[in-house]
Amino acid sequence: MAEAQTDTQNAEVESAEIWIPPPLGTKKNKMEELLKIYDNLIDFLNQDDCDEDLKKALDLALSGDVSVGISSKNYDTKPKYLQVMELRKEDLRRMECGITITGDTSSGKTSLVNKLVGQRLVTPKVLRATSKICRIRNSETYAIEVLDVDGKVLKEKTTFNTPRKINKKLDTYTDTRDSNAGMYYIDIYCPFTNLDVKGNVMLVDTPGIDGAKDINAMLMEFLPNAFGFIFIIDASKAGGVDEDKLLAILRSINQATYKMPCFETDDVLFVINKWNTLHFRASSKSDDSSEDEDERISEDEIVWNEILTKLKAVWPTLTQDQIFRLNLLSENTADDTEKEKIQFRRFAEVLSQLLKKTKNRKVKMHMSLLFDTICVIERGIESRIHVATADNENMVSALQDSHASLELLGKRCKEICVELDENIESSVDNLSKTLYDYLNSPQGKNEILNPSGEKPIKDCFFLVREVSLRFRKGVLQWIKGKDVVDEIEKIDRIAVEKFKELHLELERVQVSITGKELEKRTEALTLSAIILTIGLAPLHLDDILRNTKQRKIDAWYSTCVEYLTKEELRTIISNIFKDHFGQSITSIFETELPKGILSTMCTISYLSTEREKITNNLESSLRLRDSLYKIKGDIENVDL
Incomplete structure (x- = not known):
C-alpha cells in the first residue's frame, strides 16, 4: 500500500x-x-x-x-x-484473584486460612497484632516475600521446606521493630490443599476491624483491590455482629463498587465461627419456669435469627447460601463433627467457584x-x-460545529451533576418528612407496635425493651421499603437517561469527524445495585423510662419518636443515598464523559490546524x- x-x-x-x-x-x-x-x-x-x-x-x-x-x-x-x-x-501478569478475609480481632481469620490451606501455616498470635496485609498465595512451594505499599520488594522471596519455618520467619516481620518500617504486604506462598483451584489466586488476611485507627484506614484502603470478601463473625460475642464496624466495611465496599469492575454484590461470604459453643451454653442455663416448654427457643436459633436480621439490614441482597456456620476452633477438618465437615466442604466448594469466576472476569x-x-x-x-x-469547505464547517457542540456538552455535564444533586436533596427532604409523619401517625404507630406475625404489644413482657426493639425494627423496615427504593430508582433512571443523551451527542460528533460509525461496545450504563447499608444505633431507653413503667404503651412509643429527631432521620436517609450513588455520578459526569469530550476536542483541534499535513x-x-x-x-x- x-x-x-x-x-x-x-x-x-x-x-x-x-x-x-x-x-x-x-x-x-x-x-x-x-x-x-x-x-x-x-x-x-x-x-x-x-x-x-x-x-x-x-x-x-x-x-x-x-x-x-x-x-x-x-x-x-x-x-x-x-x-x-x-x-x-x-x-494482568499477576492474574491474581484476591478474596479478602476480614473480621474482628480473634474472630478466626487466621484459623480459616490454616483450614483452607490444610495445615497450621501461621498461628493467630503472629498476625493478631500486625498492621500489615498478609496475602496467602497459591503455590506448589513454601516461601515469603515482603513488599511496600507500592509493591516494591523489600525482602526478596525466601523459600522454606516446611510451613513451620514460615511461621518462625513471620514472627520477625510482624512485630513493631524499626527494621520493619515501610513493610505493607507480606506475601506467603503455599499449596491450597482444601481448595479446588489452580493458578495465581490468593486469600488476604487483614488486620482486625476493631484495631487502631491507622489499621482500620489501611483495611478500608485495601478493600477496593479485592475480587470478593469473606467476613468472619464470632457467634460467641453478643450476637456476633457489631453493626457499627460491619456497617463501615460494607458501606466502604458499596461506595467503591463503581471502581471495582471485577466485583459483584453476591461475591460476599459470611462465616459464623464458634457456633458449636452456643449449644453448650444453652444446655447449661437454668430453666425459666415462667416460659412454656413448647415456646422456649434454643440459644443457637436466637443468635442465628439475630445475625441474619442484622446482616440483611446492611446487605439486603444476602441469601442464606452465602452464610456458613463453621468451627474454626479446630484447624484440622479431621477433628470436626460430620455436620461441621459438611458445612466446611460446602464453604470450600462455594469459595473455589468464586475464585474461578473472578479469574475469568478479570480476563474479560x-x-x-x-x-x-x-x-x-x-x-x-x-x-x-x-x-x-473530504471536501475542504464542508470539513472546515463541520469541525467548527463539532467543536461548539463539545463545548456545550462539557457545560451540560456540570449542569447535570448539579441537577442530580438537587434531585437527591429533594428526595431526602421528602422521604425524611414522610417518615417523620408516619412515625407520628396512628397508622404508623399501630403497624410498628403490632407488626404482622408478632404477638400484640399489650401481651408482651418487658414493655420498655419490646417497644424500643419494635420501634427500631419498624424504622429500618420503612427505610428499606418501597418509598425509598422507588426514589433511588427514579434518580437512577434520570442519571442513565442523561448519560445516554450526552453520550449519543458525543458519538454524533465523533461520527461527523470520522465519516462513519465505528464499532463500539453495546453494554448499557447501569449504576450499582441498590444496597441499602443502613445504620441506626440501638435506642437505649431503659434509663430514660426506668421510672415510667406505669405509663401506657403510647407514652413509651412517644418517647421513642422524640428520641429520633427529624434531623437524625434526614441524616439516616441521606446516608442511604450517599451509599448508593457514592462517587458514581461524579465519575460519570465529571470524569468519564469529560475524558471523551476532551480527547475528541484534542483530535478536532489537530484536524483543524494540520489539514495539509494530514493530507x-x-x-x-x-x-x-x-x-x-x-x-x-x-x-x-x-x-x-
Missing part, C-alpha cells in the same frame, strides 16, 4: 473499511495472548507513523486527569497512556480495556483519513489502520 498512487487512494480507503479477522490458531494461554496484545499495542504507538497528537488524544482518554485541558504543556517524557498500559500489563475486563483503547486510536486514525479525502500523510494513516486492524483481530480471537 505504501507504493499506491494518489489517484487510487479513495479506492484503497473504501476497500480497507471491511475488516476480516484472521483464522483461529491453536489455543494459547489467555494471559499470554493478552500480554502479547498489550506489547503489540505499545509497539504500534511507538512507530514513526503514529503522530504525537494521536498519542495526546489517547492520553486524555485514558489518564482520568481532565483538569489540565488540551493546551497543557505538562506532557511527560513517559506519557500517561504508556504508564496506564504498563500498569495494566503488570496487573482486560479485553474490554484493550478494546476501548483501540477504539480511541481508531477514531483518531479514521478522522485523519476522512479529513484527507500529505494519508498513506501513513492507511498503514496505521491496517496495523490496528490486526491487533483488533487478535483481541477478537482470544477464546473465553
